[in-house]
Amino acid sequence: DAKTTQPNSMESNEEEPVHLPCNHSTISGTDYIHWYRQLPSQGPEYVIHGLTSNVNNRMASLAIAEDRKSSTLILHRATLRDAAVYYCILNNQGGKLIFGQGTELSVKP
């Protein structure tokens, strides 16, 4: 199974950019890179996804390395509400979607 590796935790200051890294060296050509985040006692929510090109949406940006073996989720201006666990997963439509431990982001005022 394709696997992702993320740092256990990261800290940020409010209103500063945050770069959350993810390594996925065993990615296959058909795997999409997905990011989700989970607030305490809630289900994870979708943040962004990409295949090969960098992507932007209202929540974040996703920068994908040229060899696709790593990616970075970028929060342009962290707010206190962005404090959550962020998960990077590989999604190949095959049904078996494996989550790792994610990165716990704390945001300091």
Next chain:
Amino acid sequence: SQTIHQWPATLVQPVGSPLSLECTVEGTSNPNLYWYRQAAGRGLQLLFYSVGIGQISSEVPQNLSASRPQDWQFILSSKKLLLSDSGFYLCAWSKGSGANVLTFGAGSRLTVL
């Protein structure tokens, strides 16, 4: 638009009792359906996934089972709960095609005493 419902939201059950958690999805046909469990701490463990009615794949050997009696319905069951079954159970759906984005339910918090 599509919606996912999961219930009950919280459940306290004695060891050895049965379990039934239900998940339904509205507004889409033939979704992929998933059950995940989150124990204390982080990380979501994939328990079961289904790509169609009656098609269930089990990822972790345990005393839990899943069924999909209707296209839009996914049920997680146990005949006899163990203390280790306590956790936060999450149902999710995806289209099974394209980017296959997951949408999660609100979760069911199970405490086994």
